[in-house]
Amino acid sequence: MEEKRHYFDVVVIGSGLAGLRASIEAVKVGSVAVLTKLYPTRSHSTAAQGGIGAALGNEEPDDPAWHTFDTVKGSDYLGDQDAIELMCYEAIPTVIELEHMGVPFSRTPEGKIAQRRFGGHTKHFGAEPVRRACYSADRTGHAVLFALFEQANRLGVRFFEECQVLDIVIEDNKVQGIIALELKSGILHIFEAKAVVVAVGGFGRLFKVTSNALASTGECLSMLFEQGVPLEDMEFFQFHPTGIYGLGILITEGARGEGGILINGLGERFMEKYAPTLKDLAPRDVVARAMLQEIREGRGINGKDYVYLDLRHIPREIIEKRLPEISSFCKIYLGIDPAEAPIPVAPTAHYAMGGIPTDIHGRVRADIGETFIEGLYSAGECACVSVHGANRLGCNSLLDTLVFGRQAGKHIVQNFKDLTKGSVPRARIERVKDMIKDFINRKGKERLSNLREELQEVMTTYCSVFRDEEGLKRAIESIRDLRERFKYISLRDSSLIFNQELLNAFELYHMFNLAEVIAQSALMRTESRGAHYRVDFPSRDDEAWLKHTFAFKRGEEIVFKYRPVMITKFTPQERKF
Amino acid sequence: MEEKVYIFRIKRFNPQSGPESYFQDFEIVLSEYERVLDGLLKIQSELDPSLAFRRSCAHGICGSCAMRINKKNRLACQTLVKELPKVITIEPLPGLPVIKDLVVDMDPFFEKIAEVMPYLINRDPPPERERLQRPEDQEKILEAITCILCGCCTTSCPVYQQSKDYIGPSALLRAYRFIFDTRDQAGKERLERITSKIGLFHCHSALKCLNACPKGIDLPAHIFKLKKLALKTAIRRKD
Ligand SMILES: Cc1cc2nc3c(=O)[nH]c(=O)nc-3n(C[C@H](O)[C@H](O)[C@H](O)COP(=O)(O)OP(=O)(O)OC[C@H]3O[C@@H](n4cnc5c(N)ncnc54)[C@H](O)[C@@H]3O)c2cc1C
Ligand code: FES
Numbered sequence: 001m002e003e004k005r006h007y008f009d010v011v012v013i014g015s016g017l018a019g020l021r022a023s024i025e026a027v028k029v030g031s032v033a034v035l036t037k038l039y040p041t042r043s044h045s046t047a048a049q050g051g052i053g054a055a056l057g058n059e060e061p062d063d064p065a066w067h068t069f070d071t072v073k074g075s076d077y078l079g080d081q082d083a084i085e086l087m088c089y090e091a092i093p094t095v096i097e098l099e100h101m102g103v104p105f106s107r108t109p110e111g112k113i114a115q116r117r118f119g120g121h122t123k124h125f126g127a128e129p130v131r132r133a134c135y136s137a138d139r140t141g142h143a144v145l146f147a148l149f150e151q152a153n154r155l156g157v158r159f160f161e162e163c164q165v166l167d168i169v170i171e172d173n174k175v176q177g178i179i180a181l182e183l184k185s186g187i188l189h190i191f192e193a194k195a196v197v198v199a200v201g202g203f204g205r206l207f208k209v210t211s212n213a214l215a216s217t218g219e220c221l222s223m224l225f226e227q228g229v230p231l232e233d234m235e236f237f238q239f240h241p242t243g244i245y246g247l248g249i250l251i252t253e254g255a256r257g258e259g260g261i262l263i264n265g266l267g268e269r270f271m272e273k274y275a276p277t278l279k280d281l282a283p284r285d286v287v288a289r290a291m292l293q294e295i296r297e298g299r300g301i302n303g304k305d306y307v308y309l310d311l312r313h314i315p316r317e318i319i320e321k322r323l324p325e326i327s328s329f330c331k332i333y334l335g336i337d338p339a340e341a342p343i344p345v346a347p348t349a350h351y352a353m354g355g356i357p358t359d360i361h362g363r364v365r366a367d368i369g370e371t372f373i374e375g376l377y378s379a380g381e382c383a384c385v386s387v388h389g390a391n392r393l394g395c396n397s398l399l400d401t402l403v404f405g406r407q408a409g410k411h412i413v414q415n416f417k418d419l420t421k422g423s424v425p426r427a428r429i430e431r432v433k434d435m436i437k438d439f440i441n442r443k444g445k446e447r448l449s450n451l452r453e454e455l456q457e458v459m460t461t462y463c464s465v466f467r468d469e470e471g472l473k474r475a476i477e478s479i480r481d482l483r484e485r486f487k488y489i490s491l492r493d494s495s496l497i498f499n500q501e502l503l504n505a506f507e508l509y510h511m512f513n514l515a516e517v518i519a520q521s522a523l524m525r526t527e528s529r530g531a532h533y534r535v536d537f538p539s540r541d542d543e544a545w546l547k548h549t550f551a552f553k554r555g556e557e558i559v560f561k562y563r564p565v566m567i568t569k570f571t572p573q574e575r576k577f
Numbered sequence: 578m579e580e581k582v583y584i585f586r587i588k589r590f591n592p593q594s595g596p597e598s599y600f601q602d603f604e605i606v607l608s609e610y611e612r613v614l615d616g617l618l619k620i621q622s623e624l625d626p627s628l629a630f631r632r633s634c635a636h637g638i639c640g641s642c643a644m645r646i647n648k649k650n651r652l653a654c655q656t657l658v659k660e661l662p663k664v665i666t667i668e669p670l671p672g673l674p675v676i677k678d679l680v681v682d683m684d685p686f687f688e689k690i691a692e693v694m695p696y697l698i699n700r701d702p703p704p705e706r707e708r709l710q711r712p713e714d715q716e717k718i719l720e721a722i723t724c725i726l727c728g729c730c731t732t733s734c735p736v737y738q739q740s741k742d743y744i745g746p747s748a749l750l751r752a753y754r755f756i757f758d759t760r761d762q763a764g765k766e767r768l769e770r771i772t773s774k775i776g777l778f779h780c781h782s783a784l785k786c787l788n789a790c791p792k793g794i795d796l797p798a799h800i801f802k803l804k805k806l807a808l809k810t811a812i813r814r815k816d
Contacts (some may be wrong), residue, residue: 038633038639038641039640039641039683039687039726041639041640041725041726042633042634042639042640042641043639044633044634044639046634046638046639046725047634047636047638047639096705096706096707097703099707099708100699100703100707100708101697102696102697102755102758102760102761104715104718104719104722104758105707106712106715107710107711107712107715108712109711109712110709110711111709111710111711111712111714112706112707112709113707136722137719139638139722139723142638142723142725143722146722147696147697150695150696150697151696151697153691153695153696154696184676184680184682213633213634213635213639214632214633214634214635215633246610247610247636249635249636325638328793329636329637332637332655332657333610333636333657447622447623448622448626449621449622449623449626491626492625492626492627493626493627495591495593495594495627495677497591497592497593497676497677498629498676498677498678498680499627499629500621500626500629501621501626501627
């Protein structure tokens with residue numbers, strides 16, 4: 001197998017918003033390589049529709065202090081308030097800077113960045129919805145991703161596209177570099193660096209129905225986990241209320257921000273019952289549970305497992321101007337025009353609140369205290385700062401990727417002299433080669449795709465919106481069983497060029513780890529908070545559980561430690577919307 | 578849900594097994610809501626895991642899965658099988674080197690994009706707040722900014738098929754996106770770049786790109802506006 005060695009001062013894994021924003025900062029001090037398993041502009045950030053939250057106050061008075069409060073409350077008080085405050089205040093210069101980089105935001109009549117309503121975002125600390133989401137029609141992610149990619153190129157960031165990272169090398173508590181397979185050539189690339197930024201996005205593909213890309217598989221989190229790095233708050237996975245029924249394709253919350261409402265089989269606007277003030281714009285965990293409760297009680301459409309998102313009362317012109325993309329999804333995939341027919345929707349696996357634990361500078365924590373893996377940074381959906389706590393508000397993820405992508409880049413710039421060059425030991429390269437050989441040579445009776453589908457089925461059945469002890473235990477058992485069966489897979493493609501079967505095998509191998517961490521973390525947490533709802537423990541228990549879960553791999557076991565939540569201004573209260 | 582049998586007739590090529598490409602038929606059952614991409618994924622899972630194609634978002638927004646489906650460049654994830662006949666012929670995008678099966682080397686395509694300096698250039702010191710842009714000004718680039726760089730348009734262009742040095746509709750659209758952005762200041766340089774070499778005026782309005790864009794962008798209209806602007810600029814320069 002051919003090898004190529006490279007040295008870059010900084011290596012960034014992932015070319016979504018987080019990775020690109022980090023690279024734009026880091027390239028100020030040294031050479032930067034961005035690796036991505038896709039072509040950069042195909043990263044899933046491009047799918048973000050609704051907007052970025054920032055209290056610009058362009059359409060009506062707004063205040064970053066309100067944004068901070070909303071985010072804390074939305075997180076069900078599990079978010080770290082120092083990080084949240086930083087994010088909400090930095091939001092304003094961050095969005096302005098994006099505009100300067102060329103992002104084509106939608107505009108107000110006087111030419112300022114337009115803003116719209118989004119779930120959980122309010123004025124005067126919860127009084128009523130506020131226009132805070134800065135958007136580019138319903139293609140915000142695409143608009144921002146392109147502008148960042150363009151500027152990163154302009155500044156001399158080097159891109160290694162379609163290079164899938166197979167190992168992140170940590171030795172002696174320092175990141176040394178990474179090992180990646182180039183898809184089109186089959187060459188193994190070894191990168192050594194002073195710093196590595198992990199910005200690999202989400203892992204919604206653990207579930208059967210998801211808004212996430214086929215590439216959102218999360219293997220890099222597991223690579224770190226296997227080397228002793230903890231994973232934080234993995235039990236908190238967000239289900240977005242409005243996925244197109246059956247397909248999971250997202251209909252942005254912006255559709256409700258523009259006035260869309262949810263209706264059940266009886267034609268009732270049921271959110272009025274569950275969240276009298278914010279109604280359809282309550283946070284996602286609340287709305288997703290309400291929908292499923294309606295469905296469970298037989299009030300789905302024709303008694304089936306979906307409800308309707310109704311946009312029919314919104315003027316066609318508004319739909320076409322502000323929601324063109326989702327309108328086209330409805331036409332293409334459902335054959336309906338949302339201005340004339342309601343859209344069948346059901347919750348879809350959407351966003352990982354948990355992930356690689358970092359401080360506000362993006363440094364990856366080695367433990368629950370203030371110790372870090374030298375040179376290792378993480379930002380974006382794969383990281384957990386934690387600003388989203390138990391439930392993320394819409395529009396806060398793009399913001400998180402940008403603010404903390406930049407924080408990581410800045411920290412690298414400021415500490416550049418103290419960072420030492422890494423060196424990838426031969427043994428680690430041989431290990432990856434052995435793994436490739438081993439996978440390719442496996443000739444058992446199990447089919448890879450069956451195992452993946454079964455895993456998704458298990459996660460969907462037991463680890464979705466409603467959870468309980470019995471189900472979670474069953475999930476853990478099934479995951480272990482699947483992992484065992486994985487030993488007997490059979491690969492048919494033995495080439496190294498664009499061998500998707502091989503890459504799928506790598507991904508699935510790691511997905512078992514993430515699945516088990518999610519199920520075990522959820523089993524441990526005997527309370528309900530934000531997106532984590534335990535039917536057998538239906539209320540929040542601050543006394544026992546106002547703390548972050550840290551899962552560690554110790555041998556074959558997962559052990560847990562807990563870290564206190566950072567509370568500065570807002571003491572936990574019961575959430576009412 | 579109604580299910581039907583489809584024959585996917587796929588053009589195969591694997592550099593490690595030989596220099597020749599050939600067609601292979603796969604028979605699969607798909608429901609009326611499924612897309613060509615679902616069919617390909619099913620073949621990869623159940624019949625032949627060595628089948629190579631690009632995919633990621635699965636809903637027409639990332640631009641990965643462009644390929645030639647029944648002689649038309651389309652996104653596999655946006656093409657419902659029920660709109661197609663029983664036999665579906667699938668080939669890689671034309672005019673680009675094939676790496677494996679339906680995966681083409683996109684480098685020549687992206688090199689053309691890079692030629693137009695695809696990034697906003699504004700040399701004034703950035704103001705404290707956003708640069709203002711009136712909605713009617715933004716209107717001019719609204720369609721152009723929806724491009725997902727899938728390659729469907731350029732690889733359908735007969736001029737590009739004849740000369741791989743031709744800049745192609747996609748790169749022209751990229752240039753347009755910046756030239757007509759009121760915040761950009763490098764319009765002149767860009768115009769020069771797209772009119773020198775085998776550029777803008779080699780487009781002879783064959784209009785093959787008119788219906789090629791899966792996002793519905795009217796490429797000929799944008800190219801026409803670029804030509805008008807380039808002519809006006811040239812005349813002004815002569816005056
Ligand atoms: C449909 C949809 C709509 C959304 N809408 C909004 C919204 O309106 N507002 C909002 O705030 N948030 C929204 N979100 C959430 C938000 O878009 C994501 O959380 C965010 O874009 C993630 O960005 P990222 O940079 O962390 O990762 P991504 O953009 O997912 O990028 C991950 C990168 O990592 C690379 N990668 C992964 N694994 C490897 C590997 N092994 N080797 C090499 N490279 C690898 C990938 O190639 C990719 O480049 C939405 C999400 C979805 C799915
Ligand atoms: S998979 Fe993204 S466009 Fe088809």
